[in-house]
Amino acid sequence: MAFLVLPLLGLLVRAPWSELWPQLTQPQVGQALRLSLVSATLATLVSLVLGVPIAWVLARSTLRGRSVLRALVTVPLVLPPVVGGVALFLVLGRQGILGRWLYETFDYTIPFTTTAVVIAETFVAMPFLVISVEGALRAADARFEDAAATLGADRWTTFRRVTLPLVAPGVAAGAVLCWARALGEFGATITFAGNFPGTTQTMPLAVYLALQSNPEGAIVLSLVLLAVSLATLLLLRDRWLGRSGVPT
Amino acid sequence: MRRALPALAVAGLLSLTACGGSASPDAAGTSSSSGSGGELTGTLTVFAAASLTDVFTGLGDQLMAENPDLDITFNFAGSSALATQITQGAPADVFASANQTQMGVVTGAGLAEGDPTVFTENVLEIAVPPDNPADVTGLSDFADADLTLAVCAPDVPCGAAAEQVFEAAGITAQPDTLEEDVRAALTKVELGEVDAALVYASDVQAAGDQVEGIGFPEAEDAVNEYPICTLAGSQNPGAARAFLDLVESEAGQRALTDAGFRSPTS
Amino acid sequence: MSLRAHVVVRRGALLVDVDLAVADGEVLAVLGPNGAGKSTVLRVLAGLLVPDGGRVAVGDDVWDDGDRHLPAHRRPLGMVFQDHLLFPHLSTTDNVAFGLRTRGVRRAEARSTAEGWLRRVGLEGFGDRRPTQLSGGQAQRAALARALVGEPRLLLLDEPLSALDARTRLTVRAELRRHLAEFAGCAVLVSHDPVDAMALADRVLVVEDGRVVQEGTPAEVARMPRTDYVARLVGLSLLPGVGRGRSVELDGGGAVAVAEEAQGPVFVAVRPGTVSLYLSRPDGSPRNVWPATLVAATPHGSTVRCDLDGEVPLTADVTATAFAELGLQPGARVWASVKASEVAVYPR
Numbered sequence: 001m002a003f004l005v006l007p008l009l010g011l012l013v014r015a016p017w018s019e020l021w022p023q024l025t026q027p028q029v030g031q032a033l034r035l036s037l038v039s040a041t042l043a044t045l046v047s048l049v050l051g052v053p054i055a056w057v058l059a060r061s062t063l064r065g066r067s068v069l070r071a072l073v074t075v076p077l078v079l080p081p082v083v084g085g086v087a088l089f090l091v092l093g094r095q096g097i098l099g100r101w102l103y104e105t106f107d108y109t110i111p112f113t114t115t116a117v118v119i120a121e122t123f124v125a126m127p128f129l130v131i132s133v134e135g136a137l138r139a140a141d142a143r144f145e146d147a148a149a150t151l152g153a154d155r156w157t158t159f160r161r162v163t164l165p166l167v168a169p170g171v172a173a174g175a176v177l178c179w180a181r182a183l184g185e186f187g188a189t190i191t192f193a194g195n196f197p198g199t200t201q202t203m204p205l206a207v208y209l210a211l212q213s214n215p216e217g218a219i220v221l222s223l224v225l226l227a228v229s230l231a232t233l234l235l236l237r238d239r240w241l242g243r244s245g246v247p248t
Numbered sequence: 249m250r251r252a253l254p255a256l257a258v259a260g261l262l263s264l265t266a267c268g269g270s271a272s273p274d275a276a277g278t279s280s281s282s283g284s285g286g287e288l289t290g291t292l293t294v295f296a297a298a299s300l301t302d303v304f305t306g307l308g309d310q311l312m313a314e315n316p317d318l319d320i321t322f323n324f325a326g327s328s329a330l331a332t333q334i335t336q337g338a339p340a341d342v343f344a345s346a347n348q349t350q351m352g353v354v355t356g357a358g359l360a361e362g363d364p365t366v367f368t369e370n371v372l373e374i375a376v377p378p379d380n381p382a383d384v385t386g387l388s389d390f391a392d393a394d395l396t397l398a399v400c401a402p403d404v405p406c407g408a409a410a411e412q413v414f415e416a417a418g419i420t421a422q423p424d425t426l427e428e429d430v431r432a433a434l435t436k437v438e439l440g441e442v443d444a445a446l447v448y449a450s451d452v453q454a455a456g457d458q459v460e461g462i463g464f465p466e467a468e469d470a471v472n473e474y475p476i477c478t479l480a481g482s483q484n485p486g487a488a489r490a491f492l493d494l495v496e497s498e499a500g501q502r503a504l505t506d507a508g509f510r511s512p513t514s
Numbered sequence: 515m516s517l518r519a520h521v522v523v524r525r526g527a528l529l530v531d532v533d534l535a536v537a538d539g540e541v542l543a544v545l546g547p548n549g550a551g552k553s554t555v556l557r558v559l560a561g562l563l564v565p566d567g568g569r570v571a572v573g574d575d576v577w578d579d580g581d582r583h584l585p586a587h588r589r590p591l592g593m594v595f596q597d598h599l600l601f602p603h604l605s606t607t608d609n610v611a612f613g614l615r616t617r618g619v620r621r622a623e624a625r626s627t628a629e630g631w632l633r634r635v636g637l638e639g640f641g642d643r644r645p646t647q648l649s650g651g652q653a654q655r656a657a658l659a660r661a662l663v664g665e666p667r668l669l670l671l672d673e674p675l676s677a678l679d680a681r682t683r684l685t686v687r688a689e690l691r692r693h694l695a696e697f698a699g700c701a702v703l704v705s706h707d708p709v710d711a712m713a714l715a716d717r718v719l720v721v722e723d724g725r726v727v728q729e730g731t732p733a734e735v736a737r738m739p740r741t742d743y744v745a746r747l748v749g750l751s752l753l754p755g756v757g758r759g760r761s762v763e764l765d766g767g768g769a770v771a772v773a774e775e776a777q778g779p780v781f782v783a784v785r786p787g788t789v790s791l792y793l794s795r796p797d798g799s800p801r802n803v804w805p806a807t808l809v810a811a812t813p814h815g816s817t818v819r820c821d822l823d824g825e826v827p828l829t830a831d832v833t834a835t836a837f838a839e840l841g842l843q844p845g846a847r848v849w850a851s852v853k854a855s856e857v858a859v860y861p862r
Contacts, residue, residue: 086435094396095440111441112396112424143599146562149586150593151613152664158587161612165603190432194425195401201426208428212328213403 015223016216023220028197036202040182043121047178051129059137077127084123085191116193117200121182128181129174136170176236183229289317292487295330297346299450303507307494318487341488344476347405351475364475367495368509371467372409373449375437375459382443387464393422398433398445401426409470410446416469453508517700521558522567530554530724536700543703543715547743551724552704556670560593561586572667592661596673598653600645606656607641613664631659651682669701675710687713708747720744738860751828753782768825771801771854779862788856789830792849808846822850
């Protein structure tokens with residue numbers, strides 16, 4: 001516990017409190033914070049849309065390549081994020097497999113845009129959601145799905161009205177984890193999306209660069225990021241996770 | 249404690265050279281290096297800017313080959329990180345910085361032995377992917393919003409230099425990304441994801457065939473000087489001095505030029 | 515006959531091959547030990563499991579036949595599970611209304627029909643509760659309402675009472691019996707408890723090792739069990755033998771005197787309450803007297819159930835008082851006797 005908390009205390013102790021306000025009122029800080037929150041939230045939504053079905057396939061289907069799929073899903077967890085960023089270039093970059101087609105057909109490039117930030121964050125953060133939801137699905141009693149089927153519910157209705165509500169706490173926990181990871185994402189973002197204030201410079205990027213020239217400012221920015229993420233997590237915990245009385 | 253006298257003699261010699269002030273008796277007293285027949289012994293720790301990795305490793309190997317009892321350890325990192333480590337008490341004998349600012353941090357803390365000397369220079373170059381697909385010709389292309397361009401962030405040295413040349417040239421740059429370091433900028437050039445990036449000539453050289461370098465006259469407005477010095481707390485001042493001499497020697501300068509650096513003009 | 519099914523499923527080493535037919539308004543109990551395949555049969559009827567062979571048809575509608583498989587959600591059926599499986603995230607009313615909503619009934623109408631069913635199963639006023647706030651008996655009654663609300667043609671009950679405590683079980687069983695009597699479709703009840711089967715079913719199908727071993731009315735099955743399993747369930751000692759007039763030569767050795775003429779392969783069934791035990795050979799020489807060893811004694815209400823080993827293996831129920839007076843211990847040598855008129859004999 002001390003191992004987890006002491007670095008935070010270190011930040012608090014070293015914080016130049018007198019610099020707090022001037023730092024906070026810098027337009028770049030607000031910009032970076034807003035971009036961080038928006039892109040992390042979008043990444044979480046994309047992860048939900050893509051990740052929940054993947055988790056369902058992993059937990060419920062009898063597909064042959066399931067273990068391979070699971071290994072693939074967890075790759076971003078073990079991959080250094082910077083490498084993940086390069087991998088995204090190779091697929092979605094201007095010279096990438098899909099990206100080249102986009103560029104040549106629509107004259108559209110993904111890198112160095114806010115879209116790239118969301119993609120990079122999704123790539124890195126989605127495994128947290130998938131693993132969390134898959135665990136919840138495995139823990140949930142599949143016989144509820146049988147019961148729903150005998151009551152006339154097809155697969156989709158069953159999934160929507162029975163399975164999903166049953167695993168809602170797991171989905172919520174996974175989404176929060178995913179959001180937190182996306183908020184703190186650095187390596188894949190700075191590689192694939194680059195760093196430009198207002199477009200792709202999220203808080204972690206701002207913190208890292210501030211550290212090069214103005215360590216005190218970097219501490220202040222870290223504290224802002226920390227405060228915002230803690231506040232959000234606590235709020236969500238009370239709203240969602242605390243109250244759901246669904247046994248799994 | 250053995251052979252204290254010859255060690256002191258070496259230290260005395262050092263005081264004649266550029267970076268050497270007066271060697272501290274303390275250093276001489278605990279030094280394990282000894283000067284019998286010019287043979288250097290013991291351990292030498294060199295803190296050097298990351299851009300010097302290849303050149304310094306080669307020079308270090310050369311010095312160790314000449315002095316079989318000498319062991320050289322390098323710590324290559326960003327200059328600011330190294331300066332911080334030195335002021336925090338990291339044991340180092342030599343510090344080679346990629347800019348005067350971070351050297352200033354060390355001299356300001358009274359940790360340098362004498363005045364640092366500039367041993368090499370680096371200028372900016374435009375790095376483009378092989379065959380230069382976007383036909384970039386000079387610095388003015390960085391004002392073209394249609395090109396995808398990478399410049400270092402102003403917080404890091406190559407970005408500060410970039411700002412300087414843009415200002416001197418009166419160009420409003422239109423970069424798409426402000427990279428956290430030279431390596432990140434080069435990666436994007438190598439992958440062909442940007443049309444051009446502004447990096448140092450030595451970085452272009454180090455990237456080999458993966459990128460092409462284009463020089464431009466405005467680069468003279470932001471020449472980056474690399475200062476070097478021995479450190480006051482050195483445990484092996486003899487070897488430290490010898491390494492400095494090697495860097496400033498003809499062979500050392502040739503190795504630097506081969507790597508894209510240039511000899512000091514001033 | 516409205517439900518006709520021939521179910522063939524291979525489950526590892528067990529081959530389930532069961533034929534069954536249930537008329538409208540009839541309740542069929544499938545009775546059998548754990549692992550006999552009875553739940554497998556029920557899952558096939560429900561459409562939750564695709565059989566390896568056979569055919570399932572209700573009326574003129576074929577549900578399973580060769581490549582044809584009607585998935586569970588398209589079968590007009592209701593199913594009650596052992597541990598109710600009410601959806602924990604829905605209120606009791608919404609649970610009961612679920613089957614109507616999936617079949618396209620509008621929300622308000624579905625809810626009001628559900629409320630009506632809750633009233634019928636005695637749960638008026640409990641509609642807003644979550645399943646976790648119901649007792650076991652209430653939850654099972656809600657589950658019954660949920661299964662019946664769509665007026666299914668087939669009602670499947672999978673051990674509906676076995677998760678309940680003894681007292682609740684009695685009341686829920688009585689209620690279930692009443693609803694089954696009113697139910698117009700076919701009902702199939704799976705149970706390993708003979709009392710449930712006997713109390714609720716019109717007909718009993720005994721399944722062992724994936725096969726039907728006996729079929730009949732509850733009374734027939736209880737009176738004339740055809741396997742050791744059923745005999746034990748209904749508390750009889752079952753002795754196979756060959757009839758020779760007023761005597762049956764048992765397959766395991768020895769003979770039993772019977773009151774009726776018997777010829778050929780027969781079963782002899784002995785009720786434990788009719789067996790008397792003596793420490794020495796009883797006087798008056800009744801014809802059915804065998805030496806035996808007491809193997810085990812288990813108190814059973816006011817009687818003690820005594821398992822006997824010998825040429826003729828029997829079970830005897832003696833009163834606790836008698837047991838104490840005889841000073842019986844496991845391993846004791848005793849004489850067992852039963853009147854010929856108390857012995858049931860029927861063809862194999």
